[in-house]
Amino acid sequence: MSVTKPSPIRAGRPFKRPHRLALATLPPRAFAFCHTFGLTVWIAMLEGSGWSLVLPALLLLVWPAVAYAHAALAQDSKRAEFRNLYFDSLLFGVWCGVLEYYFWATMFIGLACLMNNMVVGGVRRMAGSMALFLGGALGWGALTGFEFRPYVSVEVDIYQVAGAVVYFLAIANVMFGQNRKIGRSITEIAYKNRVFHALLDLGVVANRAPDINTLLDDSLMHLRADFPQYGFAVFLQERQRPEVTRYAAVAGLRINDEHGLGRRLAALHDQDAGTIKLSDSMDGEQLYATSMGGRLSMYDGWLVIRAPGLDPALERVLTLFVDQLAAATENKLLHLALKKAAERDGLTGLYNRGYLELALQQSIKGKLQPPGLDFAVLMMDVDGLKEVNDRHGHVVGDQFIAIVAEHLMTHCREGDTLARYGGDEFVILFPSADLSAAERIAALIRTHMEGKRCMLIATQGEQVEVTLRLSLGSASSREAPAQEVLTLADTRMYEDKSRRRKRSVLGQE
């Protein structure tokens, strides 16, 4: 069982602003009943029926106020007003009976009742209204005995027809007002719909974007598609050095506006006062910047908009966009940082062993399934790292590893997977390639890296020179079963190491 609790507002203020229908009908209803009161008084005077007709007619003056209070006090104000409209029909029906079916009154008042109900509730409601009007009129006749007096005087006819004209014009004016309101509501709903879609789009874009630049570019592209009348830009600046813009995207700004925008935003560093006007431009368009405030943990962020003016509605929308964009950017930054931590080696920034093994599994799968793509690996081991560590310390050993990684990176192509496999071991995986790819890189490494003198800085600050030597071993899936390619490369690398050691002992190097 559901229990409807009275809302705290209603409990404190029972007399609230009624539904717009009740507000709109108040003036024409008051006019119609006052006019009918006037008609009654006139007829009473002409016929000499005096207070016996005028006194009950006072009810007509009271009813519009009662109807308004009824709508204002009701829990469901709209329903109450609908009931009022029905009651109008019943009351007017009775009154036409009281006025002995004076033709123009019965005609116009009945028509007005039918029309009002038709406008708010269609044919069914109009039929209900007609039943009540006729019921009231005929019921009164049945109770008091039917007396017909369809004509009173020309003056009364003129009064009645003029009143009807004013009434129908008033109703037309009410309908015009209501239509205008509906038109505005539709425009507002369409705008809110666009905002809602833009916010949804931002969420979808953020999920799909592989990196921050794509996220910002796509987000602005979507905002621009939803709001082509505005231009947008977003800037993420380093917190400690706001003059350094780490990520930026622009959509729909003029070249002049873009120029020096990063610098102007950097000058606003530490300001989080909602939306700030950046500049006035000659063509009446302005630039506004809204800070992403504390919503980003790593950067200062700004959403810039070019718009003709800033009204409260636009400001509210901007705050929504900024919130959504900041949340999406922060999530992506954290996601990428997490991904990097999981995939990368902390010292060199290369892929780690875990990532390489996943990539290798992919290549093995690719070889085992049609069309059976070949792959190759090159394994490398830095000679003498232990000695470097022992002689100069681990700080120098670390620098040595980092320098080797840097050099290896310069020889790799996009698509090759270079990973630090262990302490001083590196592996390059060449997906969709045969042994020649691995041998080509091995030759490059031999030519450019072997015997290279690396200048490193020891703990005390003195320079240390270390000579770079690498043992290499390569293998491809053409020579061995896919699962054994890495082991074969490893064996060949140790054979190379042994050969080099022997040569070194024999003094050939």
Ligand SMILES: Nc1nc2c(ncn2[C@@H]2O[C@H](COP(=O)(O)OP(=O)(O)OP(=O)(O)O)[C@@H](O)[C@H]2O)c(=O)[nH]1
């Ligand atoms: N500084 C530093 N040393 C490391 C790191 N990881 C492993 N090592 C050291 O690297 C050495 C690797 O062992 P080995 O491969 O036997 O050393 P090596 O002197 O290169 O010997 P060969 O490879 O046989 O020439 C060990 O001394 C490890 O302590 C690291 O991240 N930093």
